Ligand SMILES: Nc1nc2c(ncn2[C@@H]2O[C@H](COP(=O)(O)OP(=O)(O)OP(=O)(O)O)[C@@H](O)[C@H]2O)c(=O)[nH]1
């Protein structure tokens with residue numbers, strides 16, 4: 170199964186030269202990386218172009234004209250890969266919160282499951298060096314969504330997930346409306362309701378060390394409301 174790793178970047182100049190080789194080291198020979206950069210003012214895309222010369226035929230780059238968020242980047246990445254010959258897709262952050270060392274374990278499990286979730290909320294998984302309030306919001310957000318939507322996925326909001334192409338087809342990417350946190354919740358809910366087999370594997374999630382966070386605080390509270398909208402949509406579809 171040919172794997173495409175999708176990494177959205179915005180101002181990741183401090184991480185890009187380290188994260189790219191770390192990813193390439195942890196994926197099969199025929200796998201590729203797709204970077205989707207939103208014209209980062211810090212020149213992340215130029216750094217990726219240099220890496221493309223260093224690692225020929227391994228790195229693809231799409232540059233969008235301005236900051237458009239991670240959810241639309243992920244969907245663009247899936248569609249890009251589905252039009253080519255990729256069978257499996259994995260999202261990863263550029264800031265090392267999603268450790269590339271877990272890629273082989275995710276890939277191993279996708280041979281058997283439709284979706285493999287890198288999970289902070291199963292035994293052996295967890296979060297390192299994050300503020301209490303941020304942990305509380307993450308755990309609370311997952312629990313709240315799980316209760317409202319009735320989906321037995323423990324890490325509902327995490328973004329380190331591997332999907333089979335067939336799972337993305339079942340989810341129906343054109344139906345996904347959520348942004349930010351809601352995007353992950355919507356993807357996993359639609360996957361579960363459409364009968365995908367989901368496996369959670371433990372990951373340790375360290376907080377970003379270099380570079381700055383781009384997540385707007387409002388997105389979290391917006392997601393709490395969107396959960397109810399997702400519930401209604403899903404009810405009508407499945
Ligand atoms: N293309 C693109 N990438 C983005 C955008 N916003 C964030 N990213 C990238 O998406 C990934 C996750 O963003 P982060 O800023 O790490 O978000 P977070 O993990 O919730 O927050 P921190 O770890 O605290 O910074 C990183 O690789 C970012 O560079 C965006 O608007 N467009």
Ligand SMILES: [Mg+2]
Nearest residue numbers: 262264266377
């Ligand atoms: Mg991060």
